[in-house]
Amino acid sequence: MAETSNPPAAANFVHDLVVEHNATGVFGGRVQTRFPPEPNGYLHVGHAKAITADFELAREFDGACNLRFDDTNPDTEDTSYVDGIIEDLAWLGYPLDREPLFTSDYFAQLADWAELLISNGLAYVDDQDGETISEQRGGYGKPGVESPFRNRTVDENLELFAGMRAGDFDEGAHVLRAKIDMQHENMQLRDPVMYRIRKESHHRTGDSWSIYPTYDWAHGQSDAIEGITHSLCSLEFDSHRALYDWYLDQLRELGVLPFEQPLQFEFARLELTHTITSKRKLARLVADGVVDGWDDPRLPTLRGLRRRGYPAAAIREFCDFIGVSKTNSRHEIELLESFIRTRLNKLAQRRMAVLEPLKVVITNWPTDAAGEPVVEYVELKNNPENAEDGTRTAPFSGVLYIEHDDFKAEPPPKYYRLTPGREVRLRGAYFITATDFVTDDAGNVVEVHVTYDPETRGGNAPDGRKVKSTMHWVSAAHAVDADVALYDRLFSAEVPGAETGDPFDDLNAESRTLLHGCKLEPALAATAPGEVVQFERLGYFAADPRTPLLFHRTVGLRDEWANIQKRK
RNA sequence: UGGGGCGUGGUGUAAUUGGUAACACAGCAGUUUCUGGUACUGUCGUUGGGGGUUCAAGUCCUCUCGCCCCAACCA
Numbered sequence: 074m075a076e077t078s079n080p081p082a083a084a085n086f087v088h089d090l091v092v093e094h095n096a097t098g099v100f101g102g103r104v105q106t107r108f109p110p111e112p113n114g115y116l117h118v119g120h121a122k123a124i125t126a127d128f129e130l131a132r133e134f135d136g137a138c139n140l141r142f143d144d145t146n147p148d149t150e151d152t153s154y155v156d157g158i159i160e161d162l163a164w165l166g167y168p169l170d171r172e173p174l175f176t177s178d179y180f181a182q183l184a185d186w187a188e189l190l191i192s193n194g195l196a197y198v199d200d201q202d203g204e205t206i207s208e209q210r211g212g213y214g215k216p217g218v219e220s221p222f223r224n225r226t227v228d229e230n231l232e233l234f235a236g237m238r239a240g241d242f243d244e245g246a247h248v249l250r251a252k253i254d255m256q257h258e259n260m261q262l263r264d265p266v267m268y269r270i271r272k273e274s275h276h277r278t279g280d281s282w283s284i285y286p287t288y289d290w291a292h293g294q295s296d297a298i299e300g301i302t303h304s305l306c307s308l309e310f311d312s313h314r315a316l317y318d319w320y321l322d323q324l325r326e327l328g329v330l331p332f333e334q335p336l337q338f339e340f341a342r343l344e345l346t347h348t349i350t351s352k353r354k355l356a357r358l359v360a361d362g363v364v365d366g367w368d369d370p371r372l373p374t375l376r377g378l379r380r381r382g383y384p385a386a387a388i389r390e391f392c393d394f395i396g397v398s399k400t401n402s403r404h405e406i407e408l409l410e411s412f413i414r415t416r417l418n419k420l421a422q423r424r425m426a427v428l429e430p431l432k433v434v435i436t437n438w439p440t441d442a443a444g445e446p447v448v449e450y451v452e453l454k455n456n457p458e459n460a461e462d463g464t465r466t467a468p469f470s471g472v473l474y475i476e477h478d479d480f481k482a483e484p485p486p487k488y489y490r491l492t493p494g495r496e497v498r499l500r501g502a503y504f505i506t507a508t509d510f511v512t513d514d515a516g517n518v519v520e521v522h523v524t525y526d527p528e529t530r531g532g533n534a535p536d537g538r539k540v541k542s543t544m545h546w547v548s549a550a551h552a553v554d555a556d557v558a559l560y561d562r563l564f565s566a567e568v569p570g571a572e573t574g575d576p577f578d579d580l581n582a583e584s585r586t587l588l589h590g591c592k593l594e595p596a597l598a599a600t601a602p603g604e605v606v607q608f609e610r611l612g613y614f615a616a617d618p619r620t621p622l623l624f625h626r627t628v629g630l631r632d633e634w635a636n637i638q639k640r641k
Numbered sequence: 642u643g644g645g646g647c648g649u650g651g652u653g654u655a656a657u658u659g660g661u662a663a664c665a666c667a668g669c670a671g672u673u674u675c676u677g678g679u680a681c682u683g684u685c686g687u688u689g690g691g692g693g694u695u696c697a698a699g700u701c702c703u704c705u706c707g708c709c710c711c712a713a714c715c716a
Contacts, residue, residue, distance in 0.1 A: 110716095113716085145716080146715060146716075148715085149715080149716090199714095202714090203713070206713095207712070207713075211712070212642075212643085212712050213642055213644075213711080213712065215643080215712085217712090244714090245714075250714095257644095258644045258645095259643095259644060259645075259711075260643090260711055260712045261712095266714050269714035270714080287713090287714070287715085288715070288716050289716095292716090308647090308709080309709090309711080310710090310716090311711085312644075312710070312711045314645095315645095346652085394653095394654080394665075396653090396654055399647060400646095400647055400654090401646090401647065401648095401708075401709050401710090402647095402652085402654090403653085404652075405653075405667075407652085407666060407667065408665075410666095411666055411667090412666095414679095418678080418679060423676080454675095457674090457675090457679075458679070487677090489677070490677090499675095500675060500676075531675095532675050533675075540675090541677095542675095542676095542677080543674095543675045543676065545676075607676085609676050610676045610678070612678095630676075630677090630679095631677090631679090632678085633677040635677090636668095636677090637677080
């Protein structure tokens, strides 16, 4: 992966496993993985971890990773999600290099294999409803009850399944079940359902099928069809592994597996503090209008993060760094943010923007022949981290805006910024000293009067005197107005819903603050859609991809002064 | 209730497989600095608990405690 100052990737138990497999000849050195999203929602950071795990493992061992849409449930899936997922995946850094694969492409093969299992007495058609089947399954430590239909003849099962396949029955009339063991201690093996009847139209196969395979029946077999070797999934599927193996074992013994039998490995999904990664709950945030859509910058969706300005490379580096383990854990969102800052610090162009403007009048600033304040142009570095980014100029004149927080009539302890009688530097321009200020009826400072020292042009005093603070500024006459959205945690609790069980109880009502009338230096008007720049001393801000002069705060700078105030 | 998985600083991830517990984030203190940013330095503090084997235990044995997952015709 690209250059980075971050430390190398954490070790990864799956990686170690593959090394061992290659050493012992399992899979003959082949590594084939797959990323199998269900097209029923958009990708989020949690998927990013799975994606990097799958794709990078394959890349490292010169294998390949398939994108396979696990589209076995016509009720919830849609092509718009297929397109969205492909788009987000490409943005993350994994553009499609060939046609994507679909479980639905294997429906015929899967159904044929199901018939093969039936023919061998390994599956049967059950006429009972879901509730009854569920009751008969028993419970943890409690025995299961065999279905009265469990011992139908092969011929009868074949005929019924053919009818199911042909669409002769209503939804719920029958299911196909694997005949395993109703007393198995692993509930997944108590005659799991392989097929159910659905009359819903499928986003790809339309109405050509009225039976759909369940996840368990589809997944391992799809892996086998594609020649997958290492099938990674999240921890909650560990009890499914026995079933994954059982289906494959039967097919292998019946001699129909095209490749070696794939193996399933489980790892912990990515959880972050102050956010959620449940597709269902994310969908609820969108549906309820808590956020503006799937690409709301407060969402952990890939498209939300992209709009927020998170560089894809930084997300990949983060995933690489946290590694792959089996421990249930929740990473601090601050760790992700530190990766974002590290990368942006190197890349982002520096600009000056005043979010909450305070007017500053330089009382000794010269005027020209027409009586207008003189305008000078000062040169500023685009990025102190990278000299190749060069410089730009910004207009400077007698009336400016500075950040409201950068002046205090009565300075608190350790305050280094502008205050009556104190001299500070305006970045790249001049030293100024506050002489006076104007307040409104409520006592708020609305204007500051200062004098400047003409000798300090460029930002340095010939006599070598120092100032405690350098501040950003924008010339009032040249300022470009913009809207800026500041973001805070979407959920105020570290673990949303930890208290009440409902994450929505922990929603942060102030997760977004929209500022109008922010004052930008002219160069900022040319920011490309989606580009992330650093507003000096404030943070990184992404230009909205669609709306000009709207910026989203990607992440703030580390702020020592804020910490000092917080400690107080 | 039966089965499975997992416990390492505040957080997360490592530890040559029995050999100095490390890395990052966060915190704290400082140096540098035309961003209270960056960079750099220092500092803080940990193997869930008990017992055992061993010259030596995060690692092996044993007991114990805690957390997570599984009883959809979702994935």
